[in-house]
Amino acid sequence: MIEYEKLILDAVDGGIVVLDKELNILCWNGWLEMVTGIKKESALGQKIYDVVEIEDERLSALKRNIKASLKLEIMTFMPPSTHGYLIKAELKNLFSSFYKTMQQEIKIIPLDAANGIVSIHINDQTAIMESRKMLEVYNQDLEERVKKETAKRLDTERA
Numbered sequence: 001m002i003e004y005e006k007l008i009l010d011a012v013d014g015g016i017v018v019l020d021k022e023l024n025i026l027c028w029n030g031w032l033e034m035v036t037g038i039k040k041e042s043a044l045g046q047k048i049y050d051v052v053e054i055e056d057e058r059l060s061a062l063k064r065n066i067k068a069s070l071k072l073e074i075m076t077f078m079p080p081s082t083h084g085y086l087i088k089a090e091l092k093n094l095f096s097s098f099y100k101t102m103q104q105e106i107k108i109i110p111l112d113a114a115n116g117i118v119s120i121h122i123n124d125q126t127a128i129m130e131s132r133k134m135l136e137v138y139n140q141d142l143e144e145r146v147k148k149e150t151a152k153r154l155d156t157e158r159a
Contacts (some may be wrong), residue, residue: 014123015087019066022118023047032122035089035102046150052087062086062106066118069108078106080125081132103129 009016010030018027028043036052043051049059061083065076078086080103095146108123 014121016119017043017048017122018111019048019118019120021070023049023063025051026117027119032087036087054086055088058083058086062108062120065106065108067111069118070113070116073110073113075110076108078108080105080129086120091126096132097129099126102126 003062006045009027012029012031015032015035016027016029017025017032022028023048025043025048028040032043033039038051048054052060061078065078068074069076083104083106084099085101085104086106087104089104091100091102102124103126105123105125107123109119109121111117111119
């Protein structure tokens with residue numbers, strides 16, 4: 001059964017990293033290897049911030065969310081609309097005109113609250129965030145057009 005668990009963990013279309021209370025990496029899946037270029041063997045046992053660059057404000061938010069997750073024994077979230085990403089992953093294609101880095105939804109799940117063990121799930125939300133940005137741009141354009149058309153009509157009625 002353990003071989004299947006490893007296969008499933010590495011087949012997941014998202015990052016999964018398990019951390020202890022000192023932020024040491026206990027598990028690092030294949031998606032994270034692919035996105036970061038850092039092999040599991042190099043990551044295991046290291047502090048997450050020593051393995052991947054995590055900006056101070058994002059690291060502080062991660063620590064707060066881990067603490068809340070463990071204390072309340074509930075899943076906590078770091079949405080891309082608030083934090084953008086946890087692990088900086090440059091977009092290597094022309095997919096996004098708004099973002100240079102992958103936009104990530106982060107879920108922090110307590111696995112063993114008594115021992116401070118959490119699972120962090122990282123999902124790529126770039127396409128969704130890109131769509132939201134495009135809708136905002138289209139909405140602003142539509143609002144400007146409506147204002148111009150309304151002004152034209154008012155000028156025509158006054159004349």
